Amino acid sequence: MVPLAHLPANVAALVWKLGTIGLLIVATFLAAGETRRRFSLPVEPNGGLAVAALTWLLLADKIVAELQLGQCDFLLIIPFILGLRWMERRPWAAGAVLGFAFHIKYLALIFLPYLIVRGRWKMAGSMLASIAFFAFLPSLYFGWETNLSYLQSAFQGMDRMAQGQTAEGAAGVAANIYPIQWIRSVSFPSVGARVSDAMEMGSWVMPAMVGVVAIAILIVAWSSYSAHHQPLFSGRLFTDDDREPARPTVVLLEWCGLITAALLFSPQTTARHMILLFPVFVAAAQLVLRARPGTARLPIALGLAVLLLALTLPPGGGNSAALNAWRWIGGASWALTAMFLIFLASGLRESRAIASEQRLSPAPRER
Numbered sequence: 001m002v003p004l005a006h007l008p009a010n011v012a013a014l015v016w017k018l019g020t021i022g023l024l025i026v027a028t029f030l031a032a033g034e035t036r037r038r039f040s041l042p043v044e045p046n047g048g049l050a051v052a053a054l055t056w057l058l059l060a061d062k063i064v065a066e067l068q069l070g071q072c073d074f075l076l077i078i079p080f081i082l083g084l085r086w087m088e089r090r091p092w093a094a095g096a097v098l099g100f101a102f103h104i105k106y107l108a109l110i111f112l113p114y115l116i117v118r119g120r121w122k123m124a125g126s127m128l129a130s131i132a133f134f135a136f137l138p139s140l141y142f143g144w145e146t147n148l149s150y151l152q153s154a155f156q157g158m159d160r161m162a163q164g165q166t167a168e169g170a171a172g173v174a175a176n177i178y179p180i181q182w183i184r185s186v187s188f189p190s191v192g193a194r195v196s197d198a199m200e201m202g203s204w205v206m207p208a209m210v211g212v213v214a215i216a217i218l219i220v221a222w223s224s225y226s227a228h229h230q231p232l233f234s235g236r237l238f239t240d241d242d243r244e245p246a247r248p249t250v251v252l253l254e255w256c257g258l259i260t261a262a263l264l265f266s267p268q269t270t271a272r273h274m275i276l277l278f279p280v281f282v283a284a285a286q287l288v289l290r291a292r293p294g295t296a297r298l299p300i301a302l303g304l305a306v307l308l309l310a311l312t313l314p315p316g317g318g319n320s321a322a323l324n325a326w327r328w329i330g331g332a333s334w335a336l337t338a339m340f341l342i343f344l345a346s347g348l349r350e351s352r353a354i355a356s357e358q359r360l361s362p363a364p365r366e367r
Contacts, residue, residue, distance in 0.1 A: 003140065017067055024063065028052045030081045033284040034293035036250040040354045041290050054285040055278070057302060061312070062275040065352075069272070073320075076104045077278045083111065084255045084279075088248075091122040098123075099130020107276075108263040114258055119239040125338040148250045180206075184325055187269035188213050191330035209264065217264075220341055221257070228348035246351035253347040256280040260340045264333050271311050271332060284343050291346070292353045300346050303339035310335030 004012040032048040032055075041047070056063065066073055076208045079101035086094035095115075101108035108291045117122035132230035139147040178185070199205060225232040230250055257279055263269045284304060288297050314322040326332075 001277050011131075013070060019072060020067055020071075023078060024248040027074055027081060028055065030078065030085065031055075031279045032286075034081060035252060035279075035283045035286045036087045036246045036290075039248070039286055039290075039350060040357070041286065044290075047290060051282060051285045052211065055281045055290060057279055058285070059275060062272065065277055068101060070274075072104060073273075073275050073286075073313055074278075076108065077276060079104075079108070080255075080276075081279055084252065087120065087123060087251070089244050091120060092126045095126025095128075096130040099127045099132055101131075102131050103134045107266050110262045114254070117237060121235075134259070137280055156349070160255050170357060178268065182268065183324055184270045185268045185272065186264045186327055186330045186332045188264055188330060188333055189267050189330070189335070190269070193330055202297060214265065217341070221344060224341070224345045224348055227341060228345075228352050230348055230351060233313050244355075246355040249347065249351040249354055252283060253344055253351075256283055257344065258338065260336060264336060267335070274311060274332070274336075277336075280340070280343070283347070284339075287343070287346055287350065291350055295346055295350050297346075303342040307332075307335045307339040307367045315346060 004016060006017065009346075016208060028049060029052070032051045035051075036043070036047065036350060065071070074177070079097040081096045083094045083101075098108055098111050112124060112127055115121075115127065136147065138150070178191055179193075181197060182190065183194075188210050192209040195209060196205035210230075224230050230246065256279060259276060263276060264272060266273075282298055287295060287359060288301050288304070291297055310326075314320070314326055
């Protein structure tokens with residue numbers, strides 16, 4: 001961002017807006033190509049354009065907000081896609097881009113435990129090295145002490161937010177971030193913190209509520225894996241299992257699950273942050289438009305519709321009582337949970353069909 005700071009404000013805004021449009025186009029076709037490959041779908045003349053059009057339609061208001069507010073979420077989205085794309089063939093590069101993404105928004109850290117559990121040691125090591133590299137790279141421009149003060153401010157701000165402190169209640173220099181109870185945040189930790197404050201029952205309420213919700217989601221997801229004869233843990237702990245026929249599809253679903261979980265369980269998630277679901281929406285659009293016979297498309301479409309309604313309703317906008325009540329209970333997060341679990345079940349059904357195809361016809365498919 002430093003080069004833009006030397007430009008007049010209106011010129012810098014225009015350059016960044018044009019750059020964001022370019023990043024949007026790149027992200028769209030990277031995601032469409034990678035999801036098509038992992039779903040083992042054939043190349044069709046207008047297949048990618050149809051998926052792109054549906055994704056842009058579903059996320060139209062979030063894309064407009066991204067442009068109007070000058071946000072940088074596509075600097076996070078593209079590394080998410082490249083991390084998945086390069087995972088098997090270029091693990092060092094895949095980890096490096098995720099380490100870069102960490103310094104755009106810290107929620108990218110959610111990929112690190114997954115990489116360790118799945119035995120992707122090169123990628124995990126590269127991500128850690130990249131986090132350290134990009135943490136200290138600005139020292140070349142700002143100087144060592146100034147850069148350390150920026151890092152301290154950022155991490156103290158995150159700590160203050162998690163503790164629910166206001167800017168006045170924080171000790172030392174800290175980034176000014178809204179507390180975890182902020183009414184615009186719809187994540188489960190924010191809901192739990194608001195419930196904890198309302199009930200006046202102590203700080204244990206929030207982690208207990210979040211833990212119960214997380215366990216419930218895990219149980220439902222695990223049951224979907226079992227129903228479609230895919231292992232979630234058995235034979236997949238701390239070992240690379242890319243040789244299984246349906247595994248690339250399952251890894252795609254899990255990658256989408258990590259992005260979803262990062263939003264659901266972040267200390268702060270607003271409706272605008274749902275643009276980070278971009279790769280998830282692309283994958284869902286692939287299934288809605290191009291899934292194999294036998295894969296239920298209607299439930300995915302209905303799940304997407306319910307999520308879109310949850311992100312735009314109730315009417316009134318601004319700080320209306322109905323909208324704040326909907327935010328208070330985290331309505332958008334409950335809808336996102338339902339949509340993802342439907343998407344997961346449909347994607348796992350698709351993975352079974354892919355495995356059957358490859359057992360009957362082991363010749364390598366077009367990549």
